[in-house]
Amino acid sequence: MDLHALIRDVKDFPKEGILFKDITTLLQNGEGLVASVDEIASHLEGMEFDLVVGPESRGFIFGVPTAYKLGKGFIPVRKPGKLPYQCVSQSYDLEYGSSTIEMHIDAIKPGQKVVIVDDLLATGGTTKAMIDLIEKMGGEVVKAVFLIELKDLNGRELLKGYNIESILQY
Numbered sequence: 001m002d003l004h005a006l007i008r009d010v011k012d013f014p015k016e017g018i019l020f021k022d023i024t025t026l027l028q029n030g031e032g033l034v035a036s037v038d039e040i041a042s043h044l045e046g047m048e049f050d051l052v053v054g055p056e057s058r059g060f061i062f063g064v065p066t067a068y069k070l071g072k073g074f075i076p077v078r079k080p081g082k083l084p085y086q087c088v089s090q091s092y093d094l095e096y097g098s099s100t101i102e103m104h105i106d107a108i109k110p111g112q113k114v115v116i117v118d119d120l121l122a123t124g125g126t127t128k129a130m131i132d133l134i135e136k137m138g139g140e141v142v143k144a145v146f147l148i149e150l151k152d153l154n155g156r157e158l159l160k161g162y163n164i165e166s167i168l169q170y
Contacts, residue, residue, distance in 0.1 A: 003039070003168055006032040007148070021148055021170065023119055027061065036147055036167065037065045040117060043145045043165050044070060049113040051075050053134060055101065055126055056082070058119035062147060066117050075107045075114075077130055088137060092129035101129050103137070110138030121146040121166055124155030131162065 006026040013020040026032045040062055052070075054063025055077040067074040080089060080100050087102040108114060114134050116127060121144075131141050141162060149155065149166030156164055 001035040039167050040145050041066050041069045049115045049142050051114050052117050053114050054117050063117040077101050077103050090129045090133040092125050094125055108137040108139040112139045113142045114139045116144035119147045121149040121155040122153045124158035128158050
């Protein structure tokens with residue numbers, strides 16, 4: 001299945017000059033959704049790891065079924081105030097400001113091997129913050145898999161030294 005054909009380009013969203021890769025067209029196509037989750041999972045088969053971590057919200061969309069398919073647990077990463085238990089947080093800089101992400105304080109135990117699954121690798125800032133948070137908790141990031149990579153934004157540069165894969169590249 002050609003997953004590229006299921007991704008819609010939206011010009012000038014969320015602001016003028018931006019070309020947005022819209023995955024809602026892929027999500028509403030049953031075969032496309034299955035194919036994308038299967039493809040992400042295929043990049044993890046045979047790897048030794050304990051948990052899948054994914055950021056809200058689209059990391060949940062691809063991370064949970066991937067974890068399910070591979071028989072692993074899923075750890076949600078969210079914006080501050082969205083998780084119900086005690087959290088650890090990691091702040092990071094964006095090109096237009098800063099942000100913070102959180103994870104439950106008991107989500108990752110020291111020595112656990114972790115895979116990150118998300119829909120998009122752009123500048124790498126959110127992923128680097130997740131890596132920092134996971135490592136602060138004693139986890140080891142063994143791989144990160146993305147549905148889409150925007151190569152011109154050089155997210156891999158920020159993530160040097162980590163095993164990064166993407167399914168679709170633009």
